[in-house]
Amino acid sequence: MTLSEELLMAYDRQLRTDAETPSAIGIERLGPLRLVTFAGGRGFVTYQDLAGASARTISHWVAEALAFYRSDPAIARVEWKTRGHDHAPGLHGALLDNGFEPDETESIMIGPAHSLNVQVQLPPGVSLRRVSAERDIRAMSAMQDEVFGVDASDGNADAILRRVAREDGMELWVAEHEGAIVSAGRLEPVPDTDFAGIWGGATRAEWRGQGIYRALTAARARAALALGKTLIHSDSTEYSRPILERYGLRRVSTTTPYRWRR
Template sequence: MNSLLQQFHQQIRLANRESEGGPGIVRDLDGPVRRRYPVTPGASYAMVESPEGLGDDPDHWIARTAAFFTARGERVEWKTYSYDEPADLGNRLQSNGFQKEDDEALLLGESAALVHGVALPAGVTLREADSPQDYHRIHELMQTIWGPRDGDMTEELRREKEADPTSLDVVLVEQDRETPVLCAAWCRYSPGTDFASMWGGSTLPRWRRKGIYRSTVTWRAQRAIDRGYRYMRLDTSPDSRPILTKLGLQHVAETTPYVHSSPLTRMGD
């Protein structure tokens, strides 16, 4: 494990700060399993991970986790990293009813490496989200690109920002305030650590490869630097990975989600 990955592991994963949350979010431990889930099932996403391994009986903890979220009627993602123990964790999760989703690359590096001047297309502007209407428009963008999802992630972001304005910054790219948002992204901060993290970046297909996503990277990186965060973390898809590695971020590990849906959530899909 390289030194930067080791710092991420210690400061974020072992501290149970994998994905910060705002009001209405529970963060707890069940043995070696670190859990994040909403007080009200379905109000937000549920996620678990096991950064210290699963001990001598991994299947016990996997089955116990599946049973816990099944009883809540809730979909849960088990987030794995390529260095997690046991080495066959992915196979064990699948044997216990979890479904593998697409791999992503974990990128880490200096926030300053991501700050570059980018020219936006004519008539396009970038600004911070500053109203409930902005978050509603971002929700419409996500629905357009990804289809229906559990809960309203953008409403959760709005509540989190409202409860603690220093917890994250949300940026959008648009032509004007009345037309669809072209791209939206956010930067989340982990106080007491060296790390900020970038999320989102979804862009309408016909507006891709025009510097729009790249402009949100620079904006978020500068915000992180201004707030005192030296390092940036991203889970990246194949589309954005080349942009970010060219800027100097390191590809340090793979991260793979495994999803378990209870009978109730499957009936509602």
């Protein structure tokens, strides 16, 4: 078994469980599917595998899962998280037939946390810190919304604040210049596993290519190591993937979210 195969096996066994959705407010089962509900009217469908199901069975599951969320008027949007290495006959077509639309495919990156623990020279006037105050979190969320090209939403910041209130181990890190947040990301240690996730990495366009994202990633890796986590995982865009590859993370598979909106 290659190292990439070992890492992918650890990912499937340790992360594709309830550990994947620590902030869920409700979870229902449909065959191997986990139908997750989050605060703010968001549904999320995930699973460890599809248990060798046929295209016909998978089609029924997609329709039944969507009917479950449609029955709750509070649910405004649903994400169905697919992985490129799953055996899932007919899933793409079934999702499209039920009104889901595929989003950008990202790389599943995994590697040792210590490989990301490097020293990076920051641009003059840029500093890093961990944040927890509401004012900082709302500023961080607004910057991420802008970078990701979505409408700025108090709902996104509210969801992060609810996570912070749960004290589930999530850490929020930012890079600042003259009091303005120019880059941000979060660290999510996964309880009872070897993993911590690095998520939400966003850097303003005018600050890219200057080592800030690398420095922010290194800070989060050091925090993960301090918590006893040995592996880092992330779903990475084509912008961040090469950076993580240079520091030893491997692309073990892909993930494509399919989105439905009421």
